[in-house]
Each structure stands twice: as structure tokens, then as C-alpha cells.
Amino acid sequence: MxxxxxxxxxxxxxxxxxxxxxxxxxxxxxxxxGALNYAHQFDRGLIVTAMRDPVSWGFYISNFTFLVGVAAxxxxxxxxxxxxxxxxxxxxxxxxxxxxxxxxxxxxxFVTADMGRPxxxxxxxxxxxxMNFPSSLLAWDVLVLNGYLFLNLxxxxxxxxxxxxxxxxxxxxxxPVVLISIPWAISIHTVTAFLYNGLSSRPxxxxxxxxxxxxxxxxxxxxxxxxxxxxxxRKVSTIQIxxxxxxxxxxxxxxxxxxxLFLFAAEVFKEFYSHSIHLAxxxxxxxxxxxxxxxxxxxxxxxxCNVGAFFLFLIPKTRQSYLTLNxxxxxxxxxxxxxxxxxxxxxxFIPSVLGEIYEYSPSLVEKFVGLGIWACxxxxxxxxxxxAIPIYSGSLLPPEVHEKLHPxxxxxxxxxxxxxxxxx
Amino acid sequence: xxxxxxxxxxxxxxxxxxxxRGFLKGAAIGISSIAVPFGTADASIWDEFFQKHFKEMSQDxxxxxxxxxxxxxxxxxxxxxxxxxxxxxxxxxFGYGLDLSRCIGCRRCVYACxxxxxxxxxxxxxxxxxxxxxxxGEKWVSDLEESEIYYNPDEVPEEGYFYMPVxxxxxxxxxxxxxxxxxxxxxxxxxxxxxxYNWCIGCRYCMASCxxxxxxxxxxxxxxxxxxxxxDTHYLGNRPRIKGCVEKCTFxxxxxxxxxxxxxxxxxxxxxxxxxxxxxxxxxxRYCIDKKRVFRLKExxxxxxxxxxxxxx
Numbered sequence: 126m127x128x129x130x131x132x133x134x135x136x137x138x139x140x141x142x143x144x145x146x147x148x149x150x151x152x153x154x155x156x157x158x159g160a161l162n163y164a165h166q167f168d169r170g171l172i173v174t175a176m177r178d179p180v181s182w183g184f185y186i187s188n189f190t191f192l193v194g195v196a197a198x199x200x201x202x203x204x205x206x207x208x209x210x211x212x213x214x215x216x217x218x219x220x221x222x223x224x225x226x227x228x229x230x231x232x233x234x235f236v237t238a239d240m241g242r243p244x245x246x247x248x249x250x251x252x253x254x255x256m257n258f259p260s261s262l263l264a265w266d267v268l269v270l271n272g273y274l275f276l277n278l279x280x281x282x283x284x285x286x287x288x289x290x291x292x293x294x295x296x297x298x299x300x301p302v303v304l305i306s307i308p309w310a311i312s313i314h315t316v317t318a319f320l321y322n323g324l325s326s327r328p329x330x331x332x333x334x335x336x337x338x339x340x341x342x343x344x345x346x347x348x349x350x351x352x353x354x355x356x357x358x359r360k361v362s363t364i365q366i367x368x369x370x371x372x373x374x375x376x377x378x379x380x381x382x383x384x385x386l387f388l389f390a391a392e393v394f395k396e397f398y399s400h401s402i403h404l405a406x407x408x409x410x411x412x413x414x415x416x417x418x419x420x421x422x423x424x425x426x427x428x429x430c431n432v433g434a435f436f437l438f439l440i441p442k443t444r445q446s447y448l449t450l451n452x453x454x455x456x457x458x459x460x461x462x463x464x465x466x467x468x469x470x471x472x473x474f475i476p477s478v479l480g481e482i483y484e485y486s487p488s489l490v491e492k493f494v495g496l497g498i499w500a501c502x503x504x505x506x507x508x509x510x511x512x513a514i515p516i517y518s519g520s521l522l523p524p525e526v527h528e529k530l531h532p533x534x535x536x537x538x539x540x541x542x543x544x545x546x547x548x549x
Numbered sequence: 550x551x552x553x554x555x556x557x558x559x560x561x562x563x564x565x566x567x568x569x570r571g572f573l574k575g576a577a578i579g580i581s582s583i584a585v586p587f588g589t590a591d592a593s594i595w596d597e598f599f600q601k602h603f604k605e606m607s608q609d610x611x612x613x614x615x616x617x618x619x620x621x622x623x624x625x626x627x628x629x630x631x632x633x634x635x636x637x638x639x640x641x642x643f644g645y646g647l648d649l650s651r652c653i654g655c656r657r658c659v660y661a662c663x664x665x666x667x668x669x670x671x672x673x674x675x676x677x678x679x680x681x682x683x684x685x686g687e688k689w690v691s692d693l694e695e696s697e698i699y700y701n702p703d704e705v706p707e708e709g710y711f712y713m714p715v716x717x718x719x720x721x722x723x724x725x726x727x728x729x730x731x732x733x734x735x736x737x738x739x740x741x742x743x744x745x746y747n748w749c750i751g752c753r754y755c756m757a758s759c760x761x762x763x764x765x766x767x768x769x770x771x772x773x774x775x776x777x778x779x780x781d782t783h784y785l786g787n788r789p790r791i792k793g794c795v796e797k798c799t800f801x802x803x804x805x806x807x808x809x810x811x812x813x814x815x816x817x818x819x820x821x822x823x824x825x826x827x828x829x830x831x832x833x834x835r836y837c838i839d840k841k842r843v844f845r846l847k848e849x850x851x852x853x854x855x856x857x858x859x860x861x862x
Contacts, residue, residue, distance in 0.1 A: 170792045171751075172673060172768035181756040181766060241751015241766065241793025244598065248731040248750050255602050255732045255748070263730035263754050325850045326724060326760035402692040415694075479679055479715060479762040480693030 130289040130521040134512050141511070144361075148507065152500045159497010162490045163238060171241060175488040179477040184487035184495055185239035187466035189232050191346070192502075193317045194339065194465055196228035196273065198347020200310030202374070207303045213370035219284055219517060220358060221351055222277045223509045225310075228347075229274040231502035238494050262320040269313045276306045281513075289516045291523075314339050327473045329406035332395075338388045339465065344381035345431075346461035348374050349454040354506075356447070362514045372445050378457065379438035386435060406472035409482075419484045420471060423463050430460030593617055602732065603745040603784065615784065622789060626775045633783045635806040637739035643800050644740070644855045645811075646823035646837040647714060650862040654705045654712030656680050658813035658822065662716075665801060665812035666787040667779055669771030677798040678716040678813065679762060685709050691847070716813075717742060717763035717798035718846060718854030725755035725764060725797075734795070740827075740855050741800050743785035749794040756795065760847050761854075764797045800824070827855065 141149075166173050176183045202221040205211040237243050248254040249267055258264040280302050287294040318336035325331050352374055359366045396407045408414050410424045437443045437453035444450055476482050487495070515521050596617055601610060615632045622630040659678045662668070668675040681696035683689045689696065696713075706712070723742050726735050733748040734755055756764045770792040782788040783803035790796050801811035805824070809815075814822040825832035834857070837843065841859040 170767070170769035174768075177673070177768065178756070178762070178765050181753045236752075239752070241753070241795075242749070242791070245748070245750045248602075248733070248748060255605075257728075257730050257732045261728050261730040261754070263728065263752060267730070320754075321757075324724065324728070324758045326758055402694070405694060473757070476694050477762060478693075478760050479681060479698065480696040481698055481762075 128286070128289040130516060131286070133521055134289070134515050137515055138508055138511055145511075149504070152504045152507070155500035156497050156504065159494050159500065162493040162497070166238075166490055166494065167243075171239075173488060173490045175485055175491065177483060177485075179481050179483035180471065180474040180485040182239070182470050182474070183485055184467065184491045185235045187470045188495055188498070189235040189239070190317060190469060191462050191466045192228045192232045192235065193270070193314055194343030194461070195347045195350060196225045196232065197310045197314040197340070197343045198351075199225035199277070200307050202348070202351070203303055203307060203310070205373075207300070211373070213367045214373060217355060217364075217366050217370055219281060219513065220355065220510065222281050223506060223513065224347075224351055224354065225277045226274060226281065226509065227502045227506040229270055229277070230505050231498050232270060233274075234498045234501060235495070238498065262316060262323055265316045266313075266320055269309065269316050273306070273309050273313050276302060276309060280306065281509075285513055285516050288519070289521070291519075311340065314343050321469070321473060324473075326478055328403035330469075330473045332392065334388055334392050338385065338392070341381055341385035341388055342461045342465050345378050345385055345434075345457050346465070348378050348381075349434075349457040349461075352378075352454050353451065353458075356451075358510065358514075363518050363520065364514055368445075371450075375438050375444045375450055375453075378453075379435060379444070382431065382435040382438060382457065386431060389431075405476055409475050410468065410472050414476065415482060417475075417482050417484050419486055420468060424468050427460040427463035427468060430456040431464070434460065593621065597747070600747050602748050604735075618784075618788065626773070626778050626789065628775055628778045628780055630778065630780045630782055630788065632788050633781075633803060634785075635783060635803070637737050637741075638806060638808075640826075640828055642740045642827045642855070643719070643805060644825060644827035644834045644838075644857065645719070645800065646834050646843070646857045646859060648821040648823070648837075648861045649711065649713060649858055650860045651819040651821035652680075652712045652714060653819055653821075654680055654682060654700070654707070654710070655818065657816045657818060658714060661812045661816035662798070664777060665779055665804075666798075667771075667773055667782070667789050668765075668796075669767065669769075669773060669790075670777075671772050673766075673768045675765045675767070675771070675796070677763070677765065677796075678714050680712055680714045682707075682710050682712055685711060689713070690844075691849070713858070715761055715763070715846065716856075717800075718761050718852065718856040719798075719800065721853035721855065722851060724758040724760065724850075724852060728754045728758045730754060734797075737785070739806070741785075741802055741805075742797065743799055743802065744795055744797060745785065746788075746790050746794040746796065751793040751795065753795065760850050760852060764795050766795050767792050 174183065174185075199218075199221040202214055202218045206215040206218040237246065240246065249256055249264065251258065251268075256264045256267075258268070280299060283299065283302075284294050315336050318339040321327070321330035322332070322335045352371055355366045355371060358364055393407070396404050405414060409417065410420050411428075412418070413421050434453040434456035437449050437456070443453070471485055474483075474485075596614075600614055603611075606614060611634060615634070618632050619630055622628065622632075656678075659676050659680060662677050663670070663675075666677065668677065679698055681689075681693060681698060682700040683696055687695045700707075700710075719736075719740055719742055721736070721740070723734075723736055726732075726742060729735075730752060731748060731750055733750070734742060734744045736742050751766070753766055756766060767790050771790050773789060778789070779787060781803060783799075783806070786799045786802035801809075801813075805811060810824055811822075814824045823833050823837050825834035827834060827838075829835065837859055838857060841861065843857040843859040845854045845857060
């Protein structure tokens with residue numbers, strides 16, 4: 126039975142402050158702008174993008190790759206929350222899962238935007254289409270991404286369903302879902318890495334370090350994004366997210382970044398020391414190749430961001446000060462977005478298999494469509510969180526049930542209420 | 550070689566097909582009735598949307614699909630285009646030889662190919678053959694970075710340069726067929742790697758996987774002047790393509806399955822291009838492989854191309 130609180134929460138989507146409406150308005154206009162640009166692309170073909178035969182994937186697939194990482198990173202929160210019952214993080218894992226859902230939605234939209242004939246998408250489905258499984262890694266990706274979306278939706282909706290009835294969720298049901306979703310999260314990013322990794326035609330991708338680096342960098346950017354969002358959530362709602370949880374996640378990012386930088390160093394050593402012809406893409410990335418250096422600035426910026434953020438996350442003092450913590454988060458997101466986005470896809474095509482250099486930078490249409498898709502993701506996340514907050518915080522429940530589920534003084538550290546009082 | 554169309558005619562008179570055909574007809578009418586509420590859409594749009602994979606169509610379905618395609622082409626280009634479905638010739642595995650000693654880099658093959666195979670002339674310009682120019686003494690073969698594709702001299706051959714045309718190598722281990730998520734591209738029994746343009750979803754994974762830059766994408770609706778249309782086509786070959794699908798060299802499947810040479814072989818003014826059946830000991834291509842020192846491009850990738858480069862001098 127669906128509790129009536131479910132519907133009350135649904136209705137609350139339409140109610141909010143001025144900022145809420147402004148935010149929605151911005152998102153809606155970006156989505157409409159993206160849709161119009163996409164309609165243009167749909168009508169004229171992908172020729173309105175800057176992609177051409179030598180660089181046949183670009184901005185869309187770059188964003189897709191980055192977002193798979195964001196989705197996968199929910200696992201970083203799930204592991205301690207459910208398996209080790211680390212209380213402070215358990216409280217907020219729901220929002221991590223909602224972020225994963227939004228990220229997967231964006232992934233699917235980006236792949237669709239990149240397709241030459243999106244209406245024929247059904248050809249890739251099993252049974253009704255002609256899915257090339259297990260041969261094509263893209264077929265695997267369709268399976269694991271949709272499976273991951275399903276798993277996270279199941280977990281989130283189940284938790285909300287139980288909470289809306291004023292009951293704790295049953296671990297007997299949730300535990301198997303969580304147990305599957307952990308390797309599954311690793312798998313979505315591994316499969317996505319293998320998608321590039323398996324192509325012997327592209328030496329830059331055809332390196333065994335690719336999948337481990339994918340996972341390591343995803344475990345940096347995803348949680349960093351969550352840290353920013355959590356601070357926002359506890360500011361605008363009554364949801365309590367403790368400092369302990371936030372600092373713990375920040376610490377985990379430092380470890381993930383350490384691994385990421387180590388793997389990066391291993392890659393740089395191998396390429397530059399052996400100095401074979403396969404160095405060309407890396408040379409293009411960091412120094413430019415035959416006078417072409419579109420990516421050099423960006424990849425150096427990414428390197429600077431990643432190293433800088435690593436130290437900010439590592440040192441307890443900077444990790445536990447909100448100013449430096451947030452700077453570090455922005456740096457990590459920027460760094461990984463460049464490194465796992467355009468910085469990964471474009472060098473795979475430069476130089477091309479026949480030695481040609483086509484410098485790619487996305488067209489306006491691509492940027493607008495991409496922005497529209499990001500706005501879609503933000504919309505899904507906003508509405509989903511807005512829907513979940515009253516249920517999760519128990520404000521829809523009778524006071525005595527609320528008290529039982531959320532006993533006061535359980536979490537040490539700063540809370541949104543304290544913050545609110547301080548501000549006034 | 551018996552034409553596939555004859556086989557189609559024979560099959561059509563067979564019994565037992567009737568009930569299924571009736572059903573399909575019913576389904577077709579059902580589908581077109583869905584189309585009615587959508588106003589502008591006519592039935593053929595839905596037929597196109599629900600069109601099956603080439604290998605899964607019954608002879609009946611194939612014939613009606615081809616009739617529809619020919620009608621659409623007529624409407625589009627004002628030309629009667631014949632779409633053939635000639636099957637592979639038994640005991641045939643096509644192979645290609647290219648004599649690098651002779652090639653003068655004139656690109657006649659490129660343009661003959663464009664014309665024969667109805668490639669888009671501009672926006673996008675699609676060419677299935679790329680002729681690479683190398684400076685003599687410069688590195689090549691395994692590192693193509695020093696190659697020049699857009700060379701444009703007044704006269705060829707140029708002093709101090711040599712040329713290497715590259716097109717689809719028709720790999721036995723074709724990476725493109727391996728990665729295609731919808732099985733829209735595959736290797737035929739005669740060794741030709743083909744694309745079902747109507748089944749391709751345009752994900753371009755095959756383009757990322759191809760080590761030879763042989764696969765090309767229709768970034769827009771192809772632009773072909775109607776007076777230059779080649780009306781003799783094959784379903785898996787040179788019939789005009791659709792916006793958003795991938796295409797590639799098919800060894801001129803529409804010609805070679807009828808016993809003719811590919812257009813590039815025929816046009817080459819210096820006889821640098823050889824073609825034939827690898828399974829036939831007396832074929833010209835086998836002669837080249839047996840008597841000359843041949844090499845294949847990017848052997849280290851183990852794609853096993855059926856495209857052999859050799860030197861006659």
C-alpha cells in the first residue's frame with residue numbers, strides 16, 4: 126500500500142520559496158533551450174556538431190563517461206553505510222543514491238543525443254532488437270547502466286515507502302539489494318572503461334590502467350559533488366547531515382585521489398620513459414602535437430586541480446574547514462571532469478588511426494544540448510530530493526512516531542538547525 | 550550466377566507461405582492504422598521504423614522492403630534505382646592486392662569509388678579510399694603520423710614522395726563487427742564486411758574500433774547530384790545511404806558478386822590494384838601473394854586483413 130504521505134510529499138513539489146521557483150525556472154529554460162537545439166540536430170543530423178570522421182566521439186560521450194563515474198561513486202557511501210553501519214553516513218546515503226539515479230538519467234540522455242538514429246534505439250535491446258551480447262561492450266553497458274538505475278530506484282523508493290508509513294526499513298529486503306549494488310556500481314564504471322579499453326586501434330585507451338584509473342577518479346569526483354550538495358541540503362531543509370559524515374567523506378576522497386595520482390604517475394612514466402610512437406596522444410594532451418594544442422591548457426589545469434585538491438583533502442586542518450573543503454571539492458570536480466571527459470575521449474582520436482590531426486572543440490549546439498541534459502539531471506535530482514525530504518525527515522508523521530525514528534541528540538556535530546540559529 | 554531476384558520469384562509461388570504472408574499483410578495494415586492519427590506520417594515511415602534486420606527478413610519481407618526503398622529513392626532523386634540482393638558466390642573469399650611500387654597517388658580510384666558507390670559529395674564529403682603521401686625515408690607502415698592526406702600538387706607522382714592508398718581492409722577478425730552493439734555490421738561468407746544501413750543506429754562505436762579509418766559516418770543527409778547517381782546498386786553496398794548511418798567500402802559488392810572488378814581496380818591507370826578469389830589458386834591475387842613479398846597494414850593488431858600491399862619492383 127502506498128502511504129498517503131507519499132502523495133502529500135508529491136504535492137509539496139509545487140510548493141517552495143522564491144529561490145526554489147527561480148532555480149526551477151532556470152532549469153526549465155535550459156532544458157527548453159537544449160531541446161530546441163536538439164531538435165535542430167535531429168533535423169539536420171550530427172553535422173551541426175563539431176564531430177567529424179577523424180574525431181567521431183566528442184562532448185556528449187565525454188560527459189557520459191564522467192557521469193558514469195558520478196553514478197558509480199554512490200557506492201563509496203553505500204559500503205560504509207550498510208556494511209559497517211557507520212551511522213553518520215547511513216543517514217545520508219539516500220541522497221547519494223538519488224544522485225546516482227540522476228547521473229544515470231543524464232548518461233542515458235547523453236548517449237541518446239550522440240546517436241545518429243536515436244529512434245532505432247530499440248535495435249540494441251535484447252529479444253525485440255538484435256543485441257550483440259556478449260561481443261559488444263556497448264551492449265554490456267546498456268545492461269549494467271539500466272540495471273544500476275533499477276537497483277537504485279528500488280532501494281530509494283523502498284526506503285521512502287517504509288519511512289512514509291512511519292516504519293524503519295527492513296534490512297532483510299534492503300541488504301540483498303545493497304549487496305548487489307556494490308559490485309554493480311564498480312561494474313558500470315569498469316564496463317564503461319572496457320568499452321574504450323578493448324579497442325586495440327586506439328593505443329591511448331588500450332592500456333590496462335584505464336579501468337583502475339576510472340574507478341579511482343570516480344571515487345574522487347562523485348563524493349566531492351555530494352559534499353557540495355549535502356551542505357546545500359542541510360542549509361535549505363531540516364535534514365541533519367553531521368560534520369562527521371562530511372569530514373569522513375572528505376578523508377575518503379583524499380585516499381581515492383592518492384590512488385588516482387599514483388596510477389596517473391604510472392601511466393606517465395610508462396609512456397614518457399619508453400617513448401614509443403604511442404606517446405603521441407599524451408604528448409598532444411600535455412605539450413601539443415605538431416603545433417596543435419587545444420587540450421594542453423585544460424589538461425594542465427586538471428593536473429593542478431587534482432594535485433592541489435589532494436593536499437587540501439589530506440591535511441585535516443584544510444579538510445575540516447568549510448572554505449578550503451569546498452575549494453577542494455570544486456577543484457576535484459573540475460579536474461576529473463576534464464580528465465575523464467574530453468581529456469580521455471579526444472586524445473583517443475588524436476592522432477587518428479591514419480595519422481591525421483583534427484582538432485575538435487564542441488559546437489554551440491553541442492554545448493546547449495549538453496547544458497540542457499545537465500539541467501534535466503539537476504531537475505530530476507531537485508524534484509526527487511524535494512519529494513524525499515519531508516518523508517525522510519519525518520515531518521509528515523505524527524510527532525510521537527517522528528520522535529521514535531529521529532531521537533534527538535543522536536548525531537554529534539553541527540546541524541542545519543544550529544546553522545540556522547547562528548545565521549539569525 | 551543466378552540472380553537473387555529469380556529466387557525471390559520462385560519462392561513467392563510456394564505454398565505454406567500464404568498464411569504467414571496474410572498475417573504480415575494484416576500487421577502492415579495494423580501498423581499503418583497507427584500512423585493515421587499522427588497525421589503527416591504515411592505508412593512507409595512506420596514500415597521503415599519497424600524494418601527488420603537484413604538477415605532476418607523473409608524473402609517476402611525483403612522484396613517489399615526493396616520495393617519501398619526503390620520508391621523512396623525515386624521520390625528523393627527522381628531516378629529509377631535498382632536495389633539488388635545478390636548472394637555471395639560459393640567457394641569465394643575476396644582478396645585485394647595493392648602494388649605500392651606502381652601507385653602514383655593520382656586519386657583516380659578515390660573519385661571512381663565515390664561515383665560508383667554513391668557517396669555524399671559535400672557536407673559531408675565522404676571518400677572510402679584515403680591516399681596517404683609519405684616523404685621518402687620518413688617513417689611509415691607502423692607510424693602513420695607523418696602521412697599527408699590532403700596533398701594537392703599540380704602533378705603526380707611528386708619527386709621524393711610515395712603513396713599508400715588505404716581503404717577497408719576487410720579484416721577476417723573485424724573489430725567493427727565485434728563491437729557493433731546491434732549486429733548491424735558483419736562479415737559475409739565471401740569475406741566482405743557489410744553494413745545494413747537501415748539497422749545501424751549511428752553510435753559510431755565501429756569507427757572508434759577500426760584501425761584503418763575505413764568507416765565513415767553520414768553526419769547529414771548525403772548530397773548526391775541526381776545526374777551522378779549510379780542506379781545499379783546492392784542492398785548491402787552502394788544504394789544511397791540515410792542520414793545518421795555508417796558506411797564503408799564493400800569491395801564494390803554490387804559488381805564483384807556479378808563477376809566484375811571493383812571500380813577502383815578498373816580505373817587504376819597504372820595497374821597497381823589487383824583483385825580476386827583467395828580460394829582460387831590460379832587467381833591474380835594468389836599469384837601476387839605467392840610470388841611477391843606482401844605485407845598487411847598494422848599486422849600487430851591481428852585483424853587479419855584480406856588487403857595485401859606488395860612491391861612489384
